[in-house]
Amino acid sequence: NSSSLSGYVFDDINGNKSYDKDVDTPLPDVHIQLYDLINGGTTFVVTNESGYYNVSGLFSSIYELVATYEGFEIHTNETLFLAPDMNSYDIVKPKPSNVEGIVFYDSNNNAAYDEGEEMEQARVQLIYSNTDSVVETKVTNETGVCRFSSILPGDYRLNVTVFNVSSGAPAYSALENIMLEENTTLKRNISLELARIPVTGYTRYQSGETVGNVTIYFTAALVENNTAESATAESDATGYYRVALKPGVYNISAHVSVTDEETNETTSYSYKGILSLSIGQPPVTAFDITLTREED
Numbered sequence: 001n002s003s004s005l006s007g008y009v010f011d012d013i014n015g016n017k018s019y020d021k022d023v024d025t026p027l028p029d030v031h032i033q034l035y036d037l038i039n040g041g042t043t044f045v046v047t048n049e050s051g052y053y054n055v056s057g058l059f060s061s062i063y064e065l066v067a068t069y070e071g072f073e074i075h076t077n078e079t080l081f082l083a084p085d086m087n088s089y090d091i092v093k094p095k096p097s098n099v100e101g102i103v104f105y106d107s108n109n110n111a112a113y114d115e116g117e118e119m120e121q122a123r124v125q126l127i128y129s130n131t132d133s134v135v136e137t138k139v140t141n142e143t144g145v146c147r148f149s150s151i152l153p154g155d156y157r158l159n160v161t162v163f164n165v166s167s168g169a170p171a172y173s174a175l176e177n178i179m180l181e182e183n184t185t186l187k188r189n190i191s192l193e194l195a196r197i198p199v200t201g202y203t204r205y206q207s208g209e210t211v212g213n214v215t216i217y218f219t220a221a222l223v224e225n226n227t228a229e230s231a232t233a234e235s236d237a238t239g240y241y242r243v244a245l246k247p248g249v250y251n252i253s254a255h256v257s258v259t260d261e262e263t264n265e266t267t268s269y270s271y272k273g274i275l276s277l278s279i280g281q282p283p284v285t286a287f288d289i290t291l292t293r294e295e296d
Contacts, residue, residue: 125158173196273289
């Protein structure tokens, strides 16, 4: 015999876990997906204005059920067994949650929030991980506090950016993954890092001709209070390179050796330079690495 499945999707106002049509709020337009784990195949059904759904012609099997409401997964059952004939399965909308905390910059590097480290004018985006969509955006005041209320449980990201007022470029940033449990308040302080600055250009000979596949070393210079973080970049076949660097002072070096196929002679070229990057400055473009021939 084939199987059928029906039920209600609702907001459980009185909290008794069962649908009371005179008390609870039915949820229309809930998209329910049923994937047959044994036979394969997916069936879709949508609740009506009364929050009711009914789907027939199913195999008696084990299903994965996912219910989505207004773009959010509100219920998942990975092993729903459907017996032959009629089956009933109601779905309760989970109770919303909150997330709150202080956005700060750890100026004393003690890996903890201390009074006076609060960051105002930080843009905080709450992003739903399943769809990469921005649910809500807040901006912190002088207390650095940020709070999102009445959020459905699930996996989210907190994308935080403080912009340089003059340049409009990011000065500080952070990205935090969070999981909201049902009917709870998650307290999470967010520690900002210095935003990385894109640096782009080409590796060239003194003649202006580009040379590809060159490794460029950006080494943090030994200067006081340097916030630079060493990195490497390699130019592609056209000589173009791109690297994202933390603000600070860098010693830059590059080296390449070219062997003449006819004479079998090897010529070496190198570059040494310095690059200073300030917090929140715009991207650095056309920072070419000009390699000069080394003396024999």
